[in-house]
Amino acid sequence: EVQLVQSGAEVKKPGESLKISCRGSGYSFSTYWIAWVRQMPGKGLEWMGIIFPADSDTRYSPSFQGQVTISVDKSTSTAYLQWSSLKASDTAMYYCARRSDGDYWGQGTLVTVSS
Amino acid sequence: DIQMTQSPSSLSASVGDRVTITCRASQGISNYLAWFQQKPGKAPQSLIYAASSLQSGVPSKFSGSGSGTDFTLTISSLQPEDFATYYCQQYNTYPFTFGPGTKVEIK
Numbered sequence: 001e002v003q004l005v006q007s008g009a010e011v012k013k014p015g016e017s018l019k020i021s022c023r024g025s026g027y028s029f030s031t032y033w034i035a036w037v038r039q040m041p042g043k044g045l046e047w048m049g050i051i052f053p054a055d056s057d058t059r060y061s062p063s064f065q066g067q068v069t070i071s072v073d074k075s076t077s078t079a080y081l082q083w084s085s086l087k088a089s090d091t092a093m094y095y096c097a098r099r100s101d102g103d104y105w106g107q108g109t110l111v112t113v114s115s
Numbered sequence: 116d117i118q119m120t121q122s123p124s125s126l127s128a129s130v131g132d133r134v135t136i137t138c139r140a141s142q143g144i145s146n147y148l149a150w151f152q153q154k155p156g157k158a159p160q161s162l163i164y165a166a167s168s169l170q171s172g173v174p175s176k177f178s179g180s181g182s183g184t185d186f187t188l189t190i191s192s193l194q195p196e197d198f199a200t201y202y203c204q205q206y207n208t209y210p211f212t213f214g215p216g217t218k219v220e221i222k
Contacts, residue, residue, distance in 0.1 A: 045204075047211045047212055059209045059210070060210070061209075062210065097159075100211065103164065105159055107158055108158050
């Protein structure tokens with residue numbers, strides 16, 4: 001069974017760093033793209049970027065380029081989304097999804113940034 | 116970026132109704148279009164990929180059509196579990212983009 005399992009909810013202060021994870025199982029992790037999607041409270045879905053685990057080829061939305069870093073660890077079948085300096089406006093639910101067409105999704109990680 | 120629009124933004128329908136949601140791309144995307152269903156507090160779930168292919172395990176009451184710039188998602192007979200928000204997404208050109216969503220509510 002294909003599963004994407006994301007790390008737990010986080011509460012952080014502005015300026016802090018954060019790395020959240022998405023672990024894939026039940027399939028050949030390296031050969032499927034993994035995308036990250038943001039959903040701010042009460043809002044729609046925003047595509048952030050995507051990574052191909054086999055070679056770490058990464059594409060970002062211009063809206064998120066330079067704001068986040070997407071990475072992967074093939075040895076643990078895990079994709080990551082990280083921030084070096086969080087802002088209050090980063091408060092959102094973050095989802096990972098497999099493939100360009102999002103056939104499987106993680107359960108989401110809620111990130112709350114508040115002083 | 117390719118802009119995706121959806122209409123209507125919301126609709127009220129009754130159980131048993133046939134419902135159609137439209138998605139339009141600002142430029143041609145061939146058939147690289149996916150549809151998702153999202154219920155409150157839950158992760159999105161894939162319904163359709165490649166504009167008209169049903170994702171495994173998705174009931175056949177859902178169907179998709181279209182190519183180029185205009186696409187539709189149809190629910191043939193609305194059931195209580197179908198009340199949710201529906202999103203389209205193009206994956207033809209980076210950055211991939213989502214439509215703003217269509218909320219389907221109970222009449």
